[in-house]
Amino acid sequence: MAGNQTLDPGPVSSSGDTDSTLGSDIESSTISLRESVFGFVEENGRRYHSFNEGKYVLPNDEEEQGRLDLQHHLFMLTFGALHIAPLPSSLHNVLDIGTGTGLWAIEFAQDYPMARVLGSDLSPIQPEFVPPNCTFEVSDAEEPWTYTQKFDYIHGRALLSCFRDPAQIIHKSFSALSPYGILEMQDPQMPIACLDSSMDGRPLSVWTHEVCRAAALLGRPVTNSQYYGKWMREAGFVDIVERHFYWPLNTWPRGKKEKLIGMWAQQNLLDGVQAMSMAILTRGLKWSREEVEVLLAGVRDDLRNHAVHSYVDVVVFYGRKPGPDERPSG
Template structure:
């Protein structure tokens, strides 16, 4: 039996035999030229918009809120990634890694757990919002910065990690190039992101609010210059930047408990809750800024989206892609040329 999991053809996944439509079943100061930040108070003067709060530093760049509701969703999503991958990372990295960077760290859970798993590593998590915990391992720190500005770290890294960055950047290829330049030879970049739009194994999502939502947020993001389809190009952009041994892996998140496979049903439970609690955050700024919708228009659409997410007859899923690549060691020929 084909199962919904790593790689393979997701369209071969079996649907659970139950035909019912119901589904019962959470440190400042990176030096970035003119944008060096020193006053935490100014960073916490968040922007309020349509009932949510958004980052203050370089305001308007990131489309998702940073309030408590979104922080709780990010923590839930962290566990969803762990459930899917069974690991904090898929790239092969040595236990002796010295310096690691987590781009767009969010609530910082990944950085904290990586620091615990690699106690000899110095781990930095960067984000536009200072929403990370105060009590962290001694080898973990957080910095408020904008990864779209030139990187001016004082040392190079052995491993750079970026996860769920789909809403973040106008030019992810430039971020990948910055990461390449910030790595030591032999260092590794790993990117983990959903692929949009949402997919379906059959026609059960056709003409439904969920399909309309996926199309609308992609259109809005395109108009705002931050396409949600960027993740499909990460591998090519890594190669263009100079990375070698680039690996691509796919994982699949069903959006409710429609699969038969027990693990995928469990992943579906988490993925459904992740989207139910996050669909407003993923939509409000995009649709009101990108398509000039009213808050009321967004809420009407989202009511239908939530119904679809709870409907086990809608066999939708998200394709989550992981790319990792290595910065090559200098060859004798290259060393002779420098």
């Protein structure tokens, strides 16, 4: 009829075609999301996380997972416990930041069966079979925290290379804690130290300072653990405690326990020195893989040399969130 407009829809797809196309789009998006979370990236012969790719400079392959479990044993040998901070037996919610293979979270869940333990990490490398009160999530601690529950205890260990702004993580932890809740940070300090001048000019000395320089250029300094106490005070924590432990890097000390710790610390670094170096030095200083390997050969020789009296200072800071009836110290 004159004046009426007709709409030419063009070629019409059957409803089955539309559903099929939509289903393919959803499936493709799901695969892409799954790959971003559960996929991995290969670089210089090592495997790295793909979720928020490039943030963490250590690999997550099986070799590194084995080293992380060895390092857990080293921490346990050093501390004699999973935590240094005194904790109440009535814990409800616990968060382990940067849980890695999840071994700490699993053992903590076993020791505190009434607590709900959550481990978070960029890499989904935790075991499938865990205690019923232990769960893991793939998440980025540098992004906004969306937890609906408050935590009674937040734990972070060996996070020195993880964050661009560790002070922000400490402030987030303060906000996520219940009143009277505790934050504990356990970290090796860089650069590596020496009892005397026996490390001067050696590859180990070159390595520790070049790694520090490269990490700073990448915007993720590995020298921040010394400031944890300061940042805790600024966030509002009270009753802050600082303790130091030492890892000799081979069996050069005299004491029996010191030699044992030194043996494990030496193996930890021998197993991990490539993981700790490859991405940092190739990305930060633009070294070639071959240049890195040449330096690491000398580093390994120094780690086996009992005349080199090197050690790592391991620092632990813990503090408490004040209750509503308390005023944070200035």
